């Protein structure tokens with residue numbers, strides 16, 4: 406951690422601590438006008454500290470102030486909850502952690518990344534718990550595992566906990582990166598099955614059994630560093646059935662739907678404690694023709710996914726949505742990207758409230774430096790817009806439960822960058838936006854304990870802090 410970040414984390418921690426103290430002392434007891442006034446001035450004080458350049462000594466350590474209990478994240482209605490409080494998520498993706506941890510020479514990058522992520526208040530990381538049949542494979546062939554790579558995943562899980570970061574572990578890829586659906590089909594062919602399409606992954610009973618065996622192995626893994634079985638480990642926030650499932654061979658959506666139904670129940674029956682999500686991009690399908698207008702294009706309606714229907718399946722706890730205006734609409738940045746993103750987010754948040762009764766997590770979003778017309782100020786304002794749209798939902802107790810940046814990298818891993826990487830030490834303005842959003846969510850999370858529902862309050866003294874735009 407460099408000097409700038411050290412300063413920053415102290416400032417952030419100090420602000421949160423002040424607000425938490427205020428929350429403890431005034432908010433959760435009485436909401437008089439005086440309380441609000443006092444609260445407002447305390448918020449101002451905290452804000453001043455957040456933006457002042459003065460440093461505060463390390464006594465204000467956010468982690469020390471938190472409840473020591475490290476509980477499972479659960480859900481209550483359309484919110485995530487933990488330790489009796491809501492858990493609105495500001496998080497990130499770094500997909501390659503297991504593979505980097507498998508090599509001693511790059512293992513330190515995992516620690517660096519979690520350190521930097523926690524310095525800007527990020528609390529959830531989504532990463533791959535699969536690597537099928539490829540270089541440094543976790544699963545070398547069906548049900549055959551590389552113990553060293555599994556130990557690397559153990560390391561990722563145990564290291565995350567040290568930085569109070571929870572993990573969403575994805576169990577297979579729709580795409581060929583790290584094996585995925587095509588690798589399972591190849592395995593099936595090698596075993597003599599008559600397979601004609603990668604989508605046979607979803608329908609062929611043998612391939613379904615391969616996938617289930619992988620799920621069973623990962624969920625029952627006993628972490629060699631902590632001795633905690635994955636299915637009992639609160640560091641794991643949720644299981645993701647698949648990264649970006651699509652089943653273009655069956656636009657009706659029935660084939661994928663049947664796979665989701667079987668697998669969600671399978672995961673849940675083996676591990677009732679953890680939350681489960683599918684991993685969808687969020688495209689509307691045949692069950693909701695009126696919603697096709699929100700899709701980025703007409704093709705999206707025909708990829709065999711169906712956002713509402715998919716998420717009505719038993720065992721699925723929350724919805725996942727990705728946001729890629731650049732790859733879905735045009736490679737060149739324009740106002741259309743911003744318009745699409747806002748309406749895409751609002752439509753899905755409304756679905757979470759009206760049809761699904763579940764939290765909605767925007768599990769991948771970002772801006773690529775390879776996009777036409779890219780500059781860092783556009784990236785900053787785009788990220789800020791996503792955060793603001795979520796805060797609007799948070800404020801109302803809506804289904805907008807959080808977002809995960811695609812993607813956060815530690816220093817010195819540029820060769821892995823697909824254009825979307827954000828490196829904290831190299832992006833001070835972006836880091837400030839992330840950090841401020843973390844602070845805002847930390848305040849919401851600590852204020853909205855069940856005893857004092859945020860939504861019950863008539864006046865909102867935090868409005869200024871939570872919504873002002875001066876970054």
Ligand SMILES: *[C@@H]1O[C@H](CO)[C@@H](O)[C@H](O)[C@H]1NC(C)=O
Pocket residue numbers: 599600601
């Ligand atoms: C393989 O499956 C396809 C499609 O299901 C079918 O048309 C074909 O006859 C099968 N081939 C053999 C050798 O069973």
Ligand SMILES: *[C@@H]1O[C@H](CO)[C@@H](O)[C@H](O)[C@H]1NC(C)=O
Pocket residue numbers: 630631632
């Ligand atoms: C895990 O279990 C083994 C065997 O029971 C024990 O030797 C080891 O100390 C334990 N490690 C931790 C971190 O609890």
Ligand SMILES: *[C@@H]1O[C@H](CO)[C@@H](O)[C@H](O)[C@H]1NC(C)=O
Pocket residue numbers: 738739777778779780782783
């Ligand atoms: C940054 O990019 C956006 C979108 O392409 C553009 O509208 C804006 O003018 C650019 N700003 C600067 C400072 O180049």
Ligand SMILES: *[C@@H]1O[C@H](CO)[C@@H](O)[C@H](O)[C@H]1NC(C)=O
Pocket residue numbers: 790793794797
């Ligand atoms: C948030 O809500 C306010 C008030 O309804 C609205 O003016 C603003 O445009 C919204 N912001 C975003 C980013 O949706």
